[in-house]
Amino acid sequence: DAGVIQSPRHEVTEMGQEVTLRCKPISGHDYLFWYRQTMMRGLELLIYFNNNVPIDDSGMPEDRFSAKMPNASFSTLKIQPSEPRDSAVYFCASSSHPGQGVYEQYFGPGTRLTVT
Amino acid sequence: AQSVAQPEDQVNVAEGNPLTVKCTYSVSGNPYLFWYVQYPNRGLQFLLKYITGDNLVKGSYGFEAEFNKSQTSFHLKKPSALVSDSALYFCAVRDRGYQKVTFGTGTKLQVIP
Numbered sequence: 001d002a003g004v005i006q007s008p009r010h011e012v013t014e015m016g017q018e019v020t021l022r023c024k025p026i027s028g029h030d031y032l033f034w035y036r037q038t039m040m041r042g043l044e045l046l047i048y049f050n051n052n053v054p055i056d057d058s059g060m061p062e063d064r065f066s067a068k069m070p071n072a073s074f075s076t077l078k079i080q081p082s083e084p085r086d087s088a089v090y091f092c093a094s095s096s097h098p099g100q101g102v103y104e105q106y107f108g109p110g111t112r113l114t115v116t
Numbered sequence: 117a118q119s120v121a122q123p124e125d126q127v128n129v130a131e132g133n134p135l136t137v138k139c140t141y142s143v144s145g146n147p148y149l150f151w152y153v154q155y156p157n158r159g160l161q162f163l164l165k166y167i168t169g170d171n172l173v174k175g176s177y178g179f180e181a182e183f184n185k186s187q188t189s190f191h192l193k194k195p196s197a198l199v200s201d202s203a204l205y206f207c208a209v210r211d212r213g214y215q216k217v218t219f220g221t222g223t224k225l226q227v228i229p
Contacts (some may be wrong), residue, residue, distance in 0.1 A: 043214065048216065055215070104165055108159050
């Protein structure tokens with residue numbers, strides 16, 4: 001398996017623009033997580049899905065952030081409008097059910113977002 | 117509620133010496149515990165986990181960790197450090213009843229040649 005795939009790897013945009021980050025989880029995994037990592041706040045869980053359904057979005061910072069998972073192999077995280085304080089590395093991770101012997105999460109390489 | 121504490125921001129160790137990276141946790145129930153490593157400009161990479169059974173768990177690259185229920189600790193260890201072990205290490209905990217994982221703030225390990 002290719003692992004978790006994220007695109008783009010780097011994104012530079014101007015304040016006020018819409019940003020869309022993409023993630024393809026590992027095939028067969030039914031949990032998908034979006035995290036944000038900054039020096040100040042460390043690694044924060046933004047939202048996670050189970051079987052394409054959002055389960056917990058309490059970490060989404062504000063209404064400017066939205067996430068979707070239209071099918072089992074694709075998810076997006078959208079920021080509209082973007083602000084400089086959104087600059088961070090955004091990670092996607094996937095996992096499966098303990099009944100399938102998978103307890104840990106597998107992370108993608110991340111998208112480094114810079115908002116100027 | 118669940119939480120993880122990594123009391124050291126940075127650990128320095130000489131190459132060839134044993135290393136320990138500390139982690140304590142708090143959960144309401146029985147925990148699943150994890151260690152991840154992050155190299156510069158990379159995603160987190162799974163190292164090892166404690167689920168149940170033997171308190172000493174072995175993982176990738178010669179790392180191991182000891183689960184201590186009475187001290188609520190899960191310290192990461194390696195008998196002989198390599199320069200290539202230099203990275204950022206994260207401890208994580210998950211209550212067995214939930215899928216949400218809480219990560220620590222990370223400990224930067226510096227192995228000095």
